[in-house]
Every structure is written in C-alpha cells, then in structure tokens.
Amino acid sequence: MARTPRNTLSAELIVRTALELMEAKGTEQFSLRGVAAELGVGPMALYTYFRNKDELYDAVRDHLMGLLPDVPRDVPWPDQVRAVCGSLRVLMLQHPCLAQLLASRPLAGHETARVAEGLLGVLRSAGFDPETAARTHTTLFTYVLGAVTWEIQMAAERRDPEAWRRLRTTMESLSAREFPTVVELAPELARTTGGDEQFDYGLDLLLAGLRTPS
C-alpha cells in the first residue's frame, strides 16, 4: 500500500520546503512541524536528515548562498567589490530569512566558502596584503549584514500599518526642545532609511577609504 513510502524525503527537498515556509510565514513562525506537515510526514521524519533545527538552518543558509553569482571579471576591482556586496544584498532582500541566518550562525559550508573565496580573491588580486585583505573582507561582509538587516527591518515596519503608526506617533511625541536634531531631521531619516542609495552611500564610503596599495 502507499502508506509510509520509502525515500520520498531528501535533505534537498526538506531544505527547499523549509525555505518556502520561512518566506511565506516569516522566520519567527517557522517550525519543524510545519515543514513536516507540508511534506505530509511526521515531525520526527526530518531527524533522519538533520540532527536538529540548527543543522537545518545551516543547510538553508548554505543553499541560499549557493544562489549567489560568481564575481564578474574584466572590471576594476572596486566594481567587483560592489558587485559582490550588491548581489549579496539583493539575495538577502529576496530572502529576508538569510539575514537572520547569517547573523545567528557561523559562516561554514561549501557555498559560503565559495562566496568568501570570490571576495578574498578580488582583494588579493587588487594587491592587498593577506591581513588587509582579511580585515577588509570582514568589514565589507559585516557592513552588508548590518545595512541589509536594518533595511529589512524598516521595510517590515513600513508594511505593518500598526507598527508604522506607532513609530510615527512616538517620533512626533519627541520634544523638539530635548531632541532638536532628531526632530529637524525626521524627514531625512525617514527618506534615507533603506534603498539602493543608502546602501551605495555607505559602501562608497568604505571604498573611498580603501587605497590600492603602492
């Protein structure tokens, strides 16, 4: 009979389903039981492929990192850096769960190493010494992580009418005497939060600080 058919599951299928659910219902609402139900399977079936929830998270993160394109060749190295950081940002915006996965688990896995290899290769080829290349790699990565995390956060806030209204009213309740600059710059702060321009502004600051060695 068709009950308990073997080999209907696989690590890849579980990862894809998990990713779907994370994007559909948000990382907070995501649960192993939800994945199992979606697959028409008992909750414990997943433990054949992953030792626990964190291991599934790792697999999802690495799967997402695998979607990043390779570094473009035949353009100046600053544009290569911009391409790497930009495509990571786009991927994080398309899959908001990636931001949380990157922030709460170490960088490990094959695809993650591939991405690091790309950026580190660019920096080494540009002439940076090993230590500077490593430092710059970490700086760029953490900048993207923070900037896009914040961007996602603010976008979510804007989407939720309740939260957005609350944010506006608390903003407006701030005393102009106590916080003159915040009140004065409120429009700019609201306008410049998120978006390509804000991201590029910070990235260009970093690149402007970098000088090609000798």
Next chain:
Amino acid sequence: MARTPRNTLSAELIVRTALELMEAKGTEQFSLRGVAAELGVGPMALYTYFRNKDELYDAVRDHLMGLLPDVPRDVPWPDQVRAVCGSLRVLMLQHPCLAQLLASRPLAGHETARVAEGLLGVLRSAGFDPETAARTHTTLFTYVLGAVTWEIQMAAERRDPEAWRRLRTTMESLSAREFPTVVELAPELARTTGGDEQFDYGLDLLLAGLRTPS
C-alpha cells in the same frame, strides 16, 4: 496574610530581571515564564505592565540604550563619532542581547532617540547637510550593528568547544584547489575576526571616506 501582596512589581523591576536572565541564560532560552518565576509571580502578572513579549523587549532595549554616555565635547568631530560608535560597541559586547534587540525591532523610545540625537548633532555641527548627516548616521549605525553582531557571534563560537571544533574541521576540509585564497588566508581570517583592531579598521575606512564639507 502575605499572599498576593500588591505593588511588589513594577515595569522597571521586570525589565531589570529580564535583562539579568537574558544575560545569564542567553536570548534563546529567555522566557516570560522564567522572569515571572524569578520574581516569584505567576506568568500572567507581567501582562499588567507589558502587552506582550515584544513590548518587554522594547523596554529592555531602551533601558540598555539609556546606559550609553553622552557625546564627549571639545574633541574633533571624528573622535566624537569614534566615541559614540565605540561606546555602543562596548555596550553591545557587555550585553549581547542588545545586538539581537536592535536587529529585530525598530528604533523607538526615549533613550534611543537620545543616542540618535547625540550622533546627529555631531554630524550637523561638523557641517554636514541634513541629508548627508542622516545617511551617515544610518551608515555608522548599521556598520556597528553588523560588525558587533558578527563579533559576538564569533566569540560565542569560540567559547563553545563543540562548535569551534566543527568550524575548524570544516575549514580544514576545504579543498585548497577549489578555494585557494580562503585556505591561504585562514590564519588571517581567524586572527582578524573580532577585536578592537578589526572594529576600528572598518570604522576608520568609513571616516576616511567622509570629508568635512567646504
């Protein structure tokens, strides 16, 4: 009798207890029921002061932001920026839960506004126009958020022997043919992850990109 004494609770007491538990047992293990138990009170008692868990998170975040010192005066503005970012970093390292609180909830609240006022004031006084000041503020904030989030993450990884061993072995299992640069720079990557130097390196890159207007 002493049962059900009134007014033993207060929002402030709950926030302080919540903060203690978050630091003692980690943000993941933190629970409302744990706070209630610590206070010797039923779980629902907290709902008199906070509508839900997220509101308590907000209160804890604002409480922590209140610990930040004011911006030092009578030093050049780049040093003022360094001071603001540096003390935010120190606070996040002392209270790791702050990183997660900042990453997952909007900036709202009195103390949070105070901090924003400080940094924005520095930038405006330095002569930046409103839009540039706002963009720079966001850039600096998100850099600190990403950099310290990553620093905390890696420090936690190092502390957990199991995770650290796993990270090292997966690192070593990477093919030197497929990922030559990662393998070559592994020592530098391990050494430059976290620490004052790494943080200052990125912050100085940003400051170097900033030019005092006119």
Next chain:
DNA sequence: CGCCGTACTATACACTGTACGTTAGGAGCA
C-alpha cells in the same frame, strides 16, 4: 461601611523541539 478599579492568580489552549521506542519497506544473500 460599601464599592470599584486594579494587581495578581488559576486554568487552559495551541503550539514548540525533540527523546524514545516501534514498525514496515526494500536490499542482499542463502
């Protein structure tokens, strides 16, 4: 005194991750 609002309790529900023990399908071999 009597009343009421407020601070707290008790109970309950739906849900989580996962430890443990069981069962059944297919592969390999006699």
Next chain:
DNA sequence: TGCTCCTAACGTACAGTGTATAGTACGGCG
C-alpha cells in the same frame, strides 16, 4: 523463494513556550 538486516518514517510522550480568559482579593475612595 524465503530470511535477515538496515533504516526511513511513525507514534507517543514530555517539558516547555506565549497568551486568552476568567476569577479573586486588596487599597483607596465615596
């Protein structure tokens, strides 16, 4: 063909979560 073993998936169970709902007792007010 029949037997055995391995393992994928199952079912049950447990300790824990946030919070909705309803109830209770205290303190201050008329």
